[in-house]
Amino acid sequence: MNKFANFIIKNHKRIILVSIVLTVVMSFFITKLIIKPGMIDLLPANNSYVKVYNKASKTFNGIDSIIVGINGNEKDIINYINNVSEKIKTLEDTDNVISKMPLEFISKNLILFSNDLEQEYLKQILTSDSLVSFFHALNKSFEEPKKGYKIDNQSKKQFKSIIKNLTVLLNSINENKNIEKNTKNFLLGSEYMISNDGKMGIFIINPSIDSNDIFKIVNFVNTVEKIIKENALKYNVKADITGTYVISRDEMETSDRDMAVSTIVSLILILIIFILGFKIFRYTILSVVPLLIGILWSLGLTYFLIGSLNIMTMMMASILMGLGIDYSIHIISIFLEYRNEGYNIEDSIRQIYLKSVRGIISGSVTTAIGFGLFAFSSFPAFKEFGIVLSLGIISILIASILILPSLLMIYGNKFKQSKSYNININIKKIRLPALIITIVLLVLSFYKIGNVSFETNMMKIEAKGLKSLELNQKLIEKFELSSDNTIFINDSLEDARRLKKQLTKLETVSMIDSIVDYIPEKTLQNSRLNYSKAIKNYNSQIEKIDISKLRKELSLLNVNLLKSSLALRALKENKLADSLLNLMKSNIVNKISKQSSLTLLNAEKKINSVLFNIKNNLNTKNFITINSIPENIKENYYNNGLYLTTVYPSGDIWKYDFQKKYFNDLNKIKDKEVSGTGLIFLKVIELSGKEGGKILIATIIAIYFVLLLDLRNFKYSIIATLPMILSVIILLGIMGWFNIKFNVVNIIAFPLIIGIGVDDGIHLIHRYKIEKSLSKALKSTGKAITLTTLTTVAAFGSFMLAKYRGFVGLGLIFTIGITLSYLITIFTVTSIISYIDKVGE
Known part of the structure; x- marks a missing residue:
């Protein structure tokens, strides 16, 4: 180390x-990095x-969508x-907008889209020649099927819509208003996607943007949001947007804001701690120089090795700032210690290399291992995180042991002695209570470690108050529709049909959005077609209203x-029963x-x-084929020989109970090509849990x-x-006692606590x-x-100012873990050494 010191002094x-x-x-090269x-x-x-997701993205435009939710009167x-x-x-990047149901196409092919039971009912309705026969047909539809009632999730949704449209139709007949419109809605379904209470509507926007082009997505979402907000007041409604693209935009903006705030706050706190610790402003500035240079080097190297930053590596600057300053603290601490004792600049720098650099290198290596083992993960999120952060640690280490002493050679000549605090502990007195x-x-x-679990609800780590997430919950409540859709790809129409049935x-x-519904x-x-022909050729005979017959049919309708x-209640469909x-x-x-x-x-x-109009326009000749479907419908489902089916869950897939049922149901579907942003999120959670545990164990072994x-x-x-082992055990205990769960973000804190926590002991x-003396070792x-712990806590603790709750949890766990490591080093480790080496200082 003496030769190394001389080399620095000379060059x-x-x-x-x-x-x-x-x-x-x-x-x-940093300017070429992609986010x-x-x-x-x-x-x-x-x-x-x-x-599957990439395949779907290349084949179909807008596999993910923006959902506009509107609140007001109908x-x-x-x-x-x-x-x-x-x-x-x-808008240039709009592929299509689904704002209405294709009622003209549905009306023309109404009989072709209907099953056997519906056909008989529709025949009676469409051939009605009076209000009496209309209500008679309606009553027939309420008769119990021969095989009894069977309610699946799809028929349940249709039944709700029928009840809603029937209620509206009966009211319009009573009030003599909008009868034509509401009769059409009753038979064909609502033209617009309106909730059953009529207070909320939605329409869906499919962008033509590549799902991976996040910046283009953000610009499009912002443009759409501006339009829907500006027009809301004009039409006396409230409007918001949600969907995968919107949530991605919100997450990115929140993360950018959080990283900027935490970086600025951590830098200010680090500088304050440094000034208070050393009481000399000059050395505070000098200490930051190698830190910033090391971060720039690591970002440049990241371009060569990876070429991009992901959502996890974007936080590298804040992390490295808290860790990298530690090296400067140890160097400045030794330098000022020997300058206080009267050493000149050259000799003080030699003492840095003799007394501190070896420990700095060891601490850096163990921290780099804590990060570096992530690089061996099969999970790209962890792999890139490990590469980028270990590069950063090594880069800052090299910058610190080369550049900072070189700067001290130039700017360390102006020096005045100052008093600084020291740690004086009566080890013999405190060692028994400490242990x-x-x-x-x-x-x-140990009593509570077994209670620690993994958080499967991603919404628990999202920022509070995001309008996109609130609207997503409203969609589930009002429409039983989640924007976290699942997509399936089939190579043939027959496979798509088989999938729909399952x-x-x-x-x-x-909801199942499939081309099968149209073919x-x-x-x-x-x-x-033959049935449709028979209905179309039926000659209605208009009769005079028989009031007594009509009242009989109306009375029967009530019955x-x-x-x-009662039948629905027996099937435990209480909500449907209540609506009737x-x-x-x-x-x-x-x-x-x-x-x-x-x-x-x-x-x-x-x-x-x-x-009469519906009956006369019925299709009686032409088979529906993939080529006869209107282009604006077909392009959503078919392209280049592939068929897209989009499934919307009936509940919140981020809630564990529903999530478990949903995945169990998906596993029943065989021969499937399936994907979706929700499934991708959950796969990230699953892999982070598995890989995080492996890395934790590997880190402890490698560091030892x-x-x-x-x-x-x-x-x-x-x-x-x-310090690292005991702090992790106690931290897990704290998580168990206070019901703090692992999640995809905070799990990365543990390998870091291990890698960083061991530094103090080293x-x-x-x-x-x-020194052969605990008191002297503690004094310097x-x-x-103490300062490195404070700066590290300042860096990671600043995450607790974030809006994104994942970062808040990361900051909290890291702060607790590093604080525990420090306390165990100062009190427990010194107590153990004093007993083992029989040191009574």
Whole structure:
């Protein structure tokens, strides 16, 4: 080390010059770094979800969507949807907008889209020639099927819509308003996607942007948001947006804000701690120079090795700032210690290399191992995190032991003696209480470690108050529809049909968006075309309204509503049962029966007019094929020989109970190519949990062997590992006691705590071996490790100012872990050494 010191003293100006040139070169390459904040970039390229997602992205535009949610009264919502959806269509990056159901196409092929039971019912309805026969047909539809009632998730959703549209139709007949429109909605379904209470509507935007082009996505989302917000007041509604793209935008903006805040706050706190610790501003500035240079070097090297930063490596600057300053603290601490004792600049620098650099290198290596073992993970998120952070640690180490002493050669001549604090502990007095407290904490920790679990609800680590997440919850409540869709790809229409049949049976599926809905099987189409022809050729005979017959049918309708309600309650479908019962209790059927003949005749004419138009426009000749479907429908489902099916879960896939059911249901689907942003998120969670545990164990083993090589003493190597091992055990105990869960973000804190936590023990033992005195070791090194702990806590603790709760949790766990490591080093490790070496100082 003495030769190394002499080299620095002799060549310090050349070292600074080379460093400046290298920093300029690296800064140029930093500008070429690409940011990839998408979750898909965190998974291996050969992962099945990634393969299917990329395949779908290349084949179909807009596999992920933006959902616009509008709150207000139904009339205003419809006006808003009609006008604003047209504006969105004109945007360059809009692929298509789904604002209405294709009712014209559905109406024309109504019989072809209907099953056997529905056909008989539709025949009776469409061939109705009076209000009496219309209600008679309606009553027939309530009759119990021969095989009994069977309610699956899809029919449940349809039933809710029918009840809603029936309620609206009955009210319009009673009020003699909008009868044509509501009759059409009753038969064909609502034209717009409006909630059953009529207070919320949605429409869906499919962008034509590559899902991985996050910056283009952000610009598009911002443009859409501006349009929907600006027009909301104009149409007297409230509007927000959600969906995968919107949540990705919100996460990116929140992360950028959080990283900027934490970086600035941590830098300010580090400078304050440094000034208070050394009381000389000049050395505070000097200490930051190698830190910043090292970060720039590591970013430049990242460009050559990876070429990009992901959502995890984006936080590297904040992490490295808290860790890298430690090296400067140890160097400045030794330099000022010997300058205070009267040494000149050259001799003080030699003491840096004799007394501190070996410990700095050992501490840096163990920290780099803590990061570096991530690089061997098969999980790309951890792999890149390990490469970038270990590069950063080594870069800052090299910059610190080369550049900082060189700067001290130039700027360390101006010096005035100053008083600084020292750690003076009566080890003999505190060692027994310290060990007892440690043992008690360990016992309490082991008692609760088993309670620590992994957080599967990603919403728990998201920022609070995000409008996109709040709207996503409203979609689940109002429409039983989650924006976290799942996509399937099939190579043939037959496979897509088979998939649809399997999906229809799943309770966890709310909506299946498939081209199968528009192309029935040929054999079915053939028989249905004949049925459609029979309905179209039926000659209605208009009869005069028979009020007594009408009242009989209306009375029977009330009875059928009650019977159906009881049948549904027996099937434990209480909500559906209640909706029918409420319709009966509203007395709307009795109100209609009391209307005048003139009013009822007017209603009959309007209803007959709708029935006549639908009947006369029925398709009776042409088979529906992939080529006959309107292009604006087909492009959402079919391209280049592939068929896309999009499934919307009926619940929140971030809630563990539903998530478990959903995945169990998906596993029942065989021969599937499946993906989706929700599944990708959950795969990231799964892999981070598995890989995090492996890395934790590997880090402890690797660090111990490094310590053995460095200290060359079995006893001291074990003692040096105690801060990291004991702090992790106690931290896990704290998590168990206070129900703090692991998640995809905070799990990375543990290998870091191990890699960093061992540093304090290394520095203390190195100095103790040189000084042969615990009090002298604590007096000098104790001060340095106190400052390094404070700066590290300042860096990571600043994460607790974040809006993103994942970063808050990371900052909290890291702060607790590093604080525990420090306290165990100062009190427990010194107590153990004093007993083993029989040192009474």
